[in-house]
Amino acid sequence: MKKLFPLTLALAALLSFTGCSKEEGPTTNNKDVTTLRFSHLWPASAMMNVEAFEPWAKKIEEESGGRLKVEIYPSATLSKPDSTYDAVAKGTVDLGVQVPSYVNGRFPLTQVAELPGLSSSAVQMSCMLQKLYDEDVIASEYKDTHLLFMIGSEPGTLHTINKPIRKPADMVGMRIRRPSAIAGDIIEAAGGSPVGLPATDLYTSLQRGVIDGMSFPWSPTGSFKLTEIVNTHTTMPFYSSALLVTMNKNKYESLPDDLKKVIDNNSGKEMAKITAKVFDKEAAFYSEEARARGDVMIDIPDPLNDPDWKIPLEAGTQKYLNDIEALGLDSKLVYQKAKEASLACKS
Structure with a gap:
């Protein structure tokens, strides 16, 4: 036992020294x-x-x-x-x-940039918005x-279950989730019934038949796994978020x-x-995935010059601009600035 005592003291001293040096090392204080x-x-x-x-x-x-x-x-x-x-x-x-x-109604000027015909991609839309802010x-x-x-976002798409939307008349009587007042005005002008729902409620609402379809860009449609339910898609740049x-x-x-x-x-x-x-x-990935799966894909690349879609899109646009003007805001000036930003950000 006497022979072990000095060794025990040495070990204790070494451990004590090691502990102190660790505490004194370069660490970030919480x-x-x-x-x-x-x-x-x-x-x-x-x-x-x-x-x-x-x-x-x-x-x-x-x-x-x-x-x-x-x-x-x-x-x-x-x-x-x-x-x-x-x-x-x-x-x-x-x-x-x-x-x-x-x-x-909280950010009415920002939403002017969401109007039809202003952007064709998320890159263009983001550039527009940042430019308008800066x-x-x-x-x-x-x-x-x-x-x-x-x-x-990239332009929105109409997604439904077994109900193709090729013309505005196809939306008559359908309950379509609207992502914004602008999209809601256009859906209503086309004869549909716009329903306001957050993205997090869409899966169960589609499952239960609360809505017949939704207006949503491709990217979140995939992110929220809504592609598991919808199988008919009308890709049409009638709004961006x-x-x-x-x-x-x-x-x-x-x-x-x-x-x-x-x-x-x-x-x-x-x-x-x-x-x-x-x-x-993400939009490209999910749209191609749906196409490969055999979903019904309807493409309307230029709705503002489409004889069927032009009327409801222009009606929805004008209604929104009039509503903003009624608030005492210069919607015409902001719309003009948004169009200028759209051209400047076009790639």
Whole structure:
């Protein structure tokens, strides 16, 4: 036992020294890490989450040296799709994706960019929206948050179950999910009955026959697994959806300048372009998958010059512009700016 005692003391001293040196090594103190909770409506498996938002969050963490951490909450688990903007403004969440059309009348100028004939891809739509924001045409609608970047979807598509829509008359009496007031006006002008539903409710609503079909871009149709139910598709650029990623203003202002710069460097037109490319890639994938599966595919590439579709599309457009004008807003000027942005962003 006497021979073991010095060895025991030596081991104890070594362990004590090792423990101290580990604590004194270069580590990031948890108190120095700012965690940003990011709420969006896509499922975790969606291409938008996996190929756009997760790499974005990782890039912010890396460029901040680990001092910024973005925690992603998909599937609207942290805030409802129609109230995410307010949740960000109030600080309930730090970052969030809002679809302006989910809050009717809240972002009327932004939605002018959704009108028929203005964009033919998500890349063009995102470029348009970001340009309108950067040039202060629609920026007034987002003053209570720190907007990071705008996103535009590819043009919407009409999806149904065994009910082809080739002409407006085919929609008469059908209950069609509308993603926005604009699309709703057009569906109504064509004779259909527009129904307002968030994306997260579409699967069960189609299953139960609550709606006969839906107006939805290809990308989220696949992301939300709605391609498992619908089998008839009318691809027609009669509207596009605007989206945005924004940040709580107080949270942004509380960051030191170097961390603000990290956020700024991962905002704006470059991020708008990255997310738009994911939209277009996903749209191509799901539309080709449906075509290969043997789904009924109806293509109307230029509805504004189609004798059947021209009337309801123009009627829906004019109704929306008149409604905005009635609010005391210069819808004609914004529409003109949107058309200019459309030409500038055409690739």
